[in-house]
Amino acid sequence: MSIKTYGVVSGLPSLSSIFACLVGGPVIDAIGADKACVLFTFIVLLGNSMATVSVSLRSLSLLMAGQVVLGVGEKPLGSGQLVFIRLACDPAKVGFYFAVASAAYRAASFGTFILSPLVAGSSAYGFQASMWMGTILCFLSFLSAFPMLGKLKHLEPFLKAAPVVVGEEEGEEVILMKSNLEMEQVEEEEDGQSEDKGNSTSGEGSWRGWRAYFQGLCNLGFFVWLVAACALYITFFVLQTFAVEYLQTDHHLSARQAAFATSLFDVFGIFLGPFLGRCVDRELGKGEGNEWVCMSCRPWPAGSMLAWGSGFMAVGLLLPIVDPRSWLVGFVLISFGFALASAAIWPLMxxxxxxxxxxLALGVTTSLLETGEEKGR
Structure with missing residues (x-):
């Protein structure tokens, strides 16, 4: 099997992940992020192993099946990791830990881009050797997921508790949602009142739980955040995709040189990400306008990092159009702007x-991002 054939079917994981994320999100909430990470890491290992073996066996059907399985586990695994970080870590350091995870992912992607050709070139088995190396790394990742088990056990009673009805407004029940900042306490009602209410609603707990589960996403704040996240990541992906063609046609770079140049988009995110994450944590820790900190207009990007990052990306995009010789400066601005914006976007969710x-929220978001990226290919 040629590397060209492998490249043709390499887009299958994106297609399967569009649907897998919609299912994977609720699975993460149902079984816990720690168990979900182990499950999805195993699925990634299985899909990668199938793809690697298929190349040796020259089986196109096995390769396609492996790529589909890989997509089922890959993106839901990323969602599970973010949920685990949010639940297991100090809430005052979420931005930092999110940024560290993102920087590690980008560094791994950049390292794969650099090392894969070296491994393939130094081995008699060619690109198959780099695929086997990837499978070994997936196996190590699967083993490293096991220490996560049980780390969220202390939160399970709270996360699985049924929603509490605290009153009625205009004939509709007011359901107390689980707060993302602190667990609110509700006093029990008087003996007779609470007894009657408990008896009358005993058969409705399941429906109320599902209703509250999906209601958590039905608010203006999440909608605005979702639009901002999709706009940011889909724009960045389209820029990366067309930058390769732009450098080849307008600046006569080779395919490898163009791909390497566009991979530099992630450089600032790798090195500045953790520092920028701490800036976000400090801003959110002030407790002033937390929900709309991404829309604030303060002069330093700690308060309006998303807006500033988007501005840098816009300027970086316009520079090569105005002066083609300044494409490198434009790429640097895009890289820096994306580092700012991506450091701010995830701690806000x-x-x-x-x-x-x-x-559920991350599953919906990732599915939309994958759909947008697929349309932009």
Whole structure:
């Protein structure tokens, strides 16, 4: 099997992940992020192993099946990791830990781009050797997921608790959602009152739970955040995709040189990400306008990092259009702007979504991002 054939079917994981994320999000919330990470890491290992073996056997059907399985586990695994970080770590350091995870992912992608050709070139088995190396790394990743098990056990009673009805407004029940900042306490009602209410609603707990679960996403804050996240990542992906063709046609770079140049988009995110994450944590820790910190107009990007990052990306995009010779400066601005915006966007999401719906929110978001990226290919 040629590398060209492998490249043709390499887009299958994106297609399967569009649907897998919609299912994977609720699975994360149902079984817990720690168990979900182990499950999805195993699925990734299985899909990668199938693809690697298929190349040796020259089986196109096995390769396609492996790529589909890989997509089922890959993106839901990323969602599970983010949920685990949010639940297992100090809430005051979520931005930092999210940024560290993102930087590690980008560094791994950049390292794969650099090392894969070296491994393939130094081995008699060619690109198959780099695929086997990837399978070994997937196996190590699967083993490293096991220490996560049980780390969220202390939160399970809270996350799985049924929603509490605290009153009625205009004939509709007011359901107390699980707060993402602190667990609110509700006093029990008087003996007779609470007894009657408990008896009358005993058969409705399941429906109320599902209703509250999906209601967690039905708010303006999450909608605005979702639009901002999709606009940011889909724009960045389209820029990366067309930058390769732009450098080849307008600046006569080779395919490898153009691909390497566009991979530099992630450089600032790798090195500055953790520092920028701490800036976000400090801003959110002030407790002033947390929910709309991304829309604030303060002069330093700690308060309006998303807006500033988008501005840098816009200037970086316009520079090569105005002066083609400044394409490198434009790429640097795009890289820096994306580092700012991506450091701010993910710590903001838990502010709009209840803790027990984080998996659902990330699943919906990732599915939309994959759909947008697929359209932009």
């Amino acid at each position: 838990p502010l709009f979504v209840p803790l027990d719906s984080l998996g």
